[in-house]
Amino acid sequence: MTRKFAFALAPWIFTGPALLFAVVFLYLPVVFSVGLSVTDWNFIRPEANFVGLENYRRIFADPNFRDALINTLIYCVVLIPAQILVPLGLAVLLIRVRQGTVANGYKIALFLPTILAYSTAGIAWLWLFDPLNGFFNTALGWVGLPPQRWHTDPDLALWCVTIVAFWKNFGLNMLLFLAALVSIPKPILEAAALDGARPFWRFLTIELPLISPTFFFVAVTTTMGVLDDIVGAIDVLTGGGPYGQSSNILHYMYQRGLQFFQFGQASAAAVLIILLILAVTWLQFRMFEHRVHYES
Amino acid sequence: MPSNALTRREVVAGAAGLSAAALLPARALANDTTVTISSPWGADRPFQQVVDAFNAKGTGVQVVNRLDGDYQEMATKALASIAAGRPPEMMITGWKFGYFASRTLGARDFNEIDAAKAEAIISQFKPQVHDLVNIDGKLIGLPWAMSTPVTWINMDLWREAGLDEDIPMDVSHEWLMEKAAAIEEALGGGSHPTYRSALDLSNNEWTSQAYIQNAGGYIIHGDDVVCDSPEAVAGMAAFAEPVQPGLWKNLDYRAQAQAQIGGAIAIVCTSSARSSSLLDAGYEFKDVMFPSLGGTRNMNSGGNFLAIYARDEELAQASMTFLEFCASKEGQEIWSKVGYLNTSVHDIAPLPLQDAGYAQLAEGLTAETIWPGERGLEGQDVWRQWVARVLEGEVPAEEGMIRAKAELTPLIG
Amino acid sequence: MVHAVLVLAAVLSVFPLFWMTTTAFTPNELVLRKTFRFWPDEPSLANFRTAFAGYPVAAWLWNSILIATLVTVGKLAIAVPAGFAFAHLRFRGREAAFWTIVATMTFPTIIGIVPLYVGISMVGWFDTRAGVIVPSIAYIGFYVFFMRQSFRTLPREMFEAARMDAAGPFRQLLQIAIPNVLPSIASLSVISFMGAWNIYLWALLVLDSPEKRTLAVGLKAFTSIDDHQPMWGPMMAVALLSALPVLLIFAFAQRFVMAAFTGRVGE
Known part of the structure; x- marks a missing residue:
């Protein structure tokens, strides 16, 4: 093999497998979903018919889909700010603790939930929520409050999922913010301190702009994550119930497709989710593009 | 870190040993x-x-x-x-x-x-x-x-509430409501440290069907969804009646089963087949018939x-x-x-x-609702959801049954 | 004040795990008797014995280890050369190829689950480990991005010198590039292993036979027990077992985990 030949071929040998995997297992399924969404095929019966937009019409007529859409919005409105602001606050506090065992202890404790499987995390929480023997109802009893139904209560189910999803995900954002804050050069902060600015003001005007690329990254990944990561929590804790009160659109898609084998409807939901993600991503880039302050 | 290395090696060796042990019995009978x-x-x-x-x-x-x-x-x-x-x-x-x-x-x-x-x-x-x-x-x-769904009574709670131990085999819905109220009166009011309830009629598709049939209605008759008939609506309303005064604190079916076996619910209407679980639950249970409505019963199996x-x-x-x-x-x-x-x-x-x-x-027993069509699984799911919505008071029984029918009809056709 | 808030946050964060551990070591009869102890008077392994006797927990453990390892190896085998090519080789379509891969980071994990399930079934991979492993390798957007960043930190001169020595691209990758980014590879290995250890929904769908399930999937069987005494004790024992390996790895390789998540290797 001549060297010239090797250099011409090498890029594709090196990147080919990655491209192949991405295309076969991530892009193609999405393309197939678009196709499936206009048929009535479901894998059990061999025949498939073109049904136009019938599947889209059906899911829009389904009260569970509407509930799932509204829930998706609630999850976003609550969890996105919570998963950005609370970790940011914790990171700001952590950076004020002197490096050492104590600081490390905090970091590990706060990061632990992030590394667990959703089934593990979900089961740990199911046990806390358990109406009969669970810790929460017992603790409510200690302070004289009536027991609750927690994840089986239509009004509370969504909030139980929210808590677990938050608990499972805040640690990562906290680390990201912490890393960004650590990297701010000391002299800049010292100069600001000499100006006599109050800490909170200093944070808003100096530190926050300096970590804005991280802030942008966290905002984007958190928005994606709220749609995605929560599905595991929903599945283990409530299965989307009671009567769809804690489902989101991704879990709705999963249920339509693999619980009831309505592939057309599931694929229609998948297409809508993709469109939604494209729209949100575009919006975020537009919003943050001009505000992000890049260090170099 | 030699100690760490040792620990890790032990973990790996242990895991390998355990998995080998688990796989062996399955292989031993390979000829069958x-x-x-x-x-x-x-x-x-x-x-x-x-x-x-x-x-x-x-x-x-x-x-x-x-x-x-x-x-x-x-x-x-x-x-x-x-x-x-x-x-x-x-x-x-x-x-x-x-x-x-x-x-x-x-x-x-x-x-x-x-x-x-x-x-x-x-x-x-x-x-x-x-x-x-x-x-x-x-x-x-x-x-x-x-x-077939029957009525299970937790005798420990029954006695604790000071009720008459001479319980008839044939009980009615009114009788059930009255006893549940007496139990709630005697044992309720936050005196129990964890979740408990006087009555639970089972939040599922089955006991709701029994109530509807005892009231003279059906969910599906022939090929038609008829859960919105006056009889069926009356049955459903009776089924949801104990929720409003707090006698039935609605749980999902699984949590209900665990609560009953854990001795936390005084009266439960559910499958007669729960007998085997209740026998070794550590509480004394008594079984009586499913509550009749207006003196009649048309029970499902x-x-x-x-x-x-x-x-x-x-x-x-x-x-x-x-x-x-x-x-x-x-x-x-x-x-x-x-x-x-x-x-x-x-x-x-x-x-x-x-x-x-x-x-x-x-x-004599009727069949339970055998969901017709290819989409029976969805049919049951939809029905369960409407039962739960009625029980939660999200919709009145009549509206719930009308909307259930609208959703079920295309699924079973 | 700072410490008060942090201590409170840390306690809330760890409590579900602590409670899981306490329950795992408390005999199930006591768990169900509402006698609350923050630590059992007589810690017992009874729950572990119950779980191992009734379910193929050992096989689950083995499957989890195998699947997590193979997914990790697969991901690295693909992402490392790709990252190197995107960082140091010039070729037509480089940017397009790079963004094609990296854009998959925005895909929800289960968005293609229906066609994927059909595909896996058609090639006969339903209820096989391969059915779980191969599609899971495809989520390499972050890995490729991360490896490109790592390789970029290596000076260009390093490779130009190698080229003088007549080293082809394969030798450059294996003998020069990889040895210099080992901490990055370690970081990715750790987070990949932890991620694959926790694969849940997809594995739940694909793995049917009890002895082929992973711990994350097997756990689900415990929540499906009807009409019976709740098995909270054994359930927490298995949950603890499923958490333990990732907790241990995290404890040993904390530096690499943090580095991978924050992109700060080698500082």
């Missing part, structure tokens, strides 16, 4: 034909004893029992594996999914596998139950499990059949061998411990806590 049964029962339940007794016979067929969740979860799982071409050889299927099993899952016709054996097997069961497993002209199951899904003929034959054992007197005697009413022609002594079930069986 192995059939898997997807079931709702774990290894610690009496069904496992039926399997073990059969395996001990050395027929050349080994049966493996696999816990896959409740009827709905099993049907869902089966759908995914059947479509993928790897069905479980056998599956416990709820009566209510009879059409679904036949039309969507493709349950095998016993007669097609081996007509002579099929006849020998089905003749071990009472003629009345044959219809339940004859679907679309095919014999698709072993009709071995029948139950429920339960499951054992169906064959194996596409491979050798595996299908092997499955029939197991069914023969299940239908025999020996098999039925072990099986009866699961808690179902005896549907076989064999003379099997009733177990404790089965009086109410047999009393209702003597009065």
Whole structure:
């Protein structure tokens, strides 16, 4: 093999497998979903018919889909700010603790939930929520409050999922913010301190702009994550119930497709989710593009 | 860090050893034909004893029992594996999914596998139950499990509330409401440290059907959804009545089962087959009949059949061998411990806590709602959701039944 | 004040795990008797014995280890050369190829689950480990991005010198590039292993036979027990077992985990 030949071929040998995997297992399924969404095929019966937009019409007529859409919005409105602001606050506090065992202890404790499987995390929480023997109802009893139904209560189910999803995900954002804050050069902060600015003001005007690329990254990944990561929590804790009160659109898609084998409807939901993600991503880039302050 | 290295090595070695131990027994019997049964029962339940007794016979067929969740979860799982071409050889299927099993899952016709054996097997069961497993002209199951919803009373809580221990076998809805109110009065008010409730009529598709039928209505009649008839609406309203005054603190079915077995609910209306779980729950229970409405009762049955899904003929034959054992007197005697009413022609002594079930069986039972069409699984799900919405007070009974009908009709057509 | 808030946050964060551990070592009869102890008077392994006796927990453990390892190896085998090519080789379509891969980071994990399930079934991979492993390798957007960043930190001169020595691209990758980014590879290995250890929904769908399930999937069987005494004790024992390996790895390789998540290797 001549060297010239090797250099011409090498890029594709090196990147080919990655491209192949991405295309076969991530892009193609999405393309197939678009196709499936206009048929009535479901894998059990061999025949498939073109049904136009019938599947889209059906899911829009389904009260569970509407509930799932509204829930998706609630999850976003609550969890996105919570998963950005609370970790940011914790990171700001952590950076004020002197490096050492104590600081490390905090970091590990706060990061632990992030590394667990959703089934593990979900089961740990199911046990806390358990109406009969669970810790929460017992603790409510200690302070004289009536027991609750927690994840089986239509009004509370969504909030139980929210808590677990938050608990499972805040640690990562906290680390990201912490890393960004650590990297701010000391002299800049010292100069600001000499100006006599109050800490909170200093944070808003100096530190926050300096970590804005991280802030942008966290905002984007958190928005994606709220749609995605929560599905595991929903599945283990409530299965989307009671009567769809804690489902989101991704879990709705999963249920339509693999619980009831309505592939057309599931694929229609998948297409809508993709469109939604494209729209949100575009919006975020537009919003943050001009505000992000890049260090170099 | 030598100590860390050691720990890690130990963990790995330990894991390897453990996994080898787990895999060995499965390999040791490699010469036998192995059939898997997807079931709702774990290894610690009496069904496992039926399997073990059969395996001990050395027929050349080994049966493996696999816990896959409740009827709905099993049907869902089966759908995914059947479509993928790897069905479980056998599956416990709820009566209510009879059409679904036949039309969507493709349950095998016993007669097609081996007509002579099929006849020998089905003749071990009472003629009345044959219809339940004859679907679309095919014999698709072993009709071995029948139950009916009855009323379970936790006698410890009953006494604690100071109620009369002389409880009639035939009880009414009014009687139930009155006693539940008395229990709530005596035991409620936050005196119990954790979750508890006076009454629970079961938040599912089955007991709501019983209430609707006792009121003179039906969910589905023939091919029509009729859950919005005045009788059905009245039944549903009566069913939801205990929720409003707080006598029934609605839980999902699984949490309810655990709460009852944990001694936290005084009166529960649910399957007669719960007897086996309640017998070793550590509390004293008494069974009486399901509450009548206006003096009448038109009770439904429920339960499951054992169906064959194996596409491979050798595996299908092997499955029939197991069914023969299940239908025999020996098999039925072990099986009866699961808690179902005896549907076989064999003379099997009733177990404790089965009086109410047999009393209702003597009065005659209708079938539970067998969801028609290919989308029966969804049909049941939709119905359950509307039952739950009515129970939660999200919609009044009448509106709930009208909307349930609107959603169900296209699904079962 | 700072410490008060942090201590409170840390306690809330760890409590579900602590409670899981307590329950795992408390005999199930006591768990159900509402006698609350923050630590059992007589810690017992009874729950572990119950779980191992009733379910193929050892096989689950083995499957989890195997699947997590193979997914990790697969991901690295693909992402490392790709990252190197995107960082140091010039070729037509480089940017397009790079963004094609990296854009998959925005895909929800289960968005293609229906066609994927059909595909896996058609090639006979339903209820096989391969069915879980191979599609899971495809989520390499972050890995490729991360490896490109790592390789970029290596000076260009390093490779130009190698080229003088007549080293082809394969030798450059294996002998020069990889040895210099080992901490990055370690970081990715750790987070990949932890991620694959926790694969849940997809494995739940694909793995049917009990002895083929992973711990994350097997756990689900415990929540499906009807009409019976709740098995909270054994359930927590298995949950603890499923958490333990990732907790241990995290404890040993904390530096690499943090580095991978924050993109700060080698500082």
